[in-house]
Amino acid sequence: MIGIVKKNFLTLREELNSYTARERAFIFFAMLCSFFVCCEYSLIRPVSSSLFISTFSAKWLPYAWLALVPFNFWVVSLYNRLIPKWGSKRLFLVLIFLVIVTNTFVALFSRKITALPFVFYMWKEIYVLLMFQLIWSVIHANIQLKKAKYLYGIFYGIGGLGSMLGASFPSFFAVAYGSENLIFLTLPIYLLLLFVYWKMCSYCDGDVPNQESEEKGGFLHGLKLIRGSRLLIFTLLIVVFMQMITAIVDFQFNGFIERIFSEKDVRTEYYARILGVMHSCTVVLQFLGTYMVIKWMGFRRSHYFVPFLLAFFAGLFIVFPLFPIVSLLFISCKSLDFSVFGVVKEMLYVPLKPDEKFRAKAVIDIFAYRTSKAFASILIIAINSFVSLHMLSWLNLAIAAGWMLSVSYGLREYEKITTAQETIS
Template sequence: MILGKIRLLKKELATFSRRERIFILSSMLCGFCICADYALVRPVSNALFITAYGSSYFAYAWLAMIPCNFLLLELYNRLLPRYSCLYLLGGMLFLIALGNGAAFFLLSKEGPYPFFYYIFKELYVMLLFQQLWAMIHATVSFQRAQYLYGLFFAVGALGGIFGSLIPGFFAFKMGSETLLLFSLPCALLLFFFYRSALTHSGIDPLLPPTKKGGVKEGFKQIASSKLLLFILFIVLFMQTSSSLIDFQFNSYLEKTIFQKDLRTEFTGRVMTLVNTLSFLIQTGGGFLLLSWLGLRRTHLLIPLFLLNNAIAFLFFPLLGMITLSFITIKAFDFSLFSIVKEMLYIPLTTEEKFHAKSIIDLFAYRSSKGIAAALILCFQLIYPAHLGSFVTSCLILLFFFWILSVRLLLKRELIESI
């Protein structure tokens, strides 16, 4: 059965036209550049943040991210009907390169720079992914998405592996701040590959992708669509639980590894494992699981697996166990979860793919960290001595409600309409 699916995949890939092949390859390389950049700057940002403030202050950064996220979302939605996709991405990359260049000079000095840079890199990476995937959804059909999306994410995982090797092996020798300069070539290559993909997609590279603007339009679209509401719920569950595990991982990291550059190296190597596991899932595991289990059962598998990890950590609260939980949830988030989530966007209109998707992928993704921050701060006030146990118990509840939402909201009729 599995060999038959692989043969069918090879035959299907052989039917693509030259234009389609260039689009697919260019889109894959865009994902490679974005993931490489994030894998590079994330360990640097986290290590500098912990050194400056300690892991307990992550909750405050996540709360501060909510108003910043909303302002960015409103600006992005207002610019959509005015500028083409290519001009928007070019403007984003110019500001990102400027921000990373400034961070190289400022992060080594005293001040609030690590706090602001942490928020900056979390917001800009989601904006880049939104711009890329909105274009992909407007071009790729559902039938092809079942195997192409896994390949898109697989090449992205290779970029993540490549990017995380730099802080994983050179942070201590070169210094964490110096590594941010490697982000600049990623931005230049991303613009080149995005222009190539856009030229070979179904979107006019010189025309605005939508006619309407503003955040209200996106919220209206989500409220009127059962499919968009379901996507919103699973994103909130995944990202809130991911943020809570991120907090636990950084807390144990702070207690165990005291030197800034060694923290950067450790996180870089962990992210190499995350991206390697993601790559293995994306290069075949995701396609085979979807073929074997179907879309609905695959959606159920993810929270069930993560629930087992949370229960295990409740009984064995060690750095090794939380590192395993961190690797698992990040690998699923970057691979299987992203594949099955992105497939749900395919039947939507172009307006929904840009407006509603931007609210979910920009606002909901990063605002979920605000929900996690509120839970952490409440636990710190009530029972600070048992913070770890409360966070783990909260994770178990989140995974339970996630499973329940899949069973209640993702009906077979809804899947058949995709």
């Protein structure tokens, strides 16, 4: 293990030495952006979940995911229309302002306005994806294909460190200070994020597509791009599969949390500590595991690795339906989502055209990412009404099987595109 770490460090140092000063500065500030976005989200997530369960109960989670669909549609349509007009910097500034104002309002009035925890739960799911969309789109426009395999794991790893820091606040201070008061920490974190994002953009070679060079269009234009690309269809499919499994596991885990921890702030602390363990596992995977999986298994086999592992843990929960097992399943699912899956999924975007990286990617990573939970919600509600919630793990096995069957479909197109680009270069 020490030899692997040393080898990876030497490889990273050699690679960074090959970059220009501008490229190294861009990479540094891009990593800091990932750090602060993940830090704030890991702070807010256990708080919003605990507030939601306290007000509505875990059984209402599928209905919140369903309510995200029209909200998602409107946000993605607006994003795709504004991005070529405003550019990423102006849009990011507006989003920062909206998040700070909205979160402060929730912190002040969540006890007085009953509907706020429901709205806040949906809002945090949307704005964090918009943040990552704006950051990753700029990264895609400035990182070459040959450098992506190694650097993307590092970007995710730095984000994992931010997640560990963010989760530590509710882990130790939710009971002492109250869950709602922790939301005020969004302000200092996002002001720091704004500074490092602006610095990152000052070292950019490329930005978002502009009005002159790209075709106009909103949500429907993004869908048109996806329909015209076999690779984008595959990317859409694996995002849907991953998020459906994640939603089902999330529902199972929150059901246990609600039954075992009845007090809101205690529940927030435990939830955050589970997230802390998950983020620690994620960081290990991001800095070491993802690189080793891709290096040893290859890019193609890496796409089979995630659904196979999730199917294994779902089967384990079928045999042992206990709280420690569902906690292990939750940690595994989230760790893989933010590490191995996140990296191999982002690598699929690298050979695409700029318009596909921004607007088709927005449809997949914002709209489809959260709308997939709506599909899972319908299945959860139906299974709960007509069968039994114990069947949810069997549903996860079926989804994982469909995922593995789709891999060969999409990767043939990926290999065709990358081979053509390498031939031209």
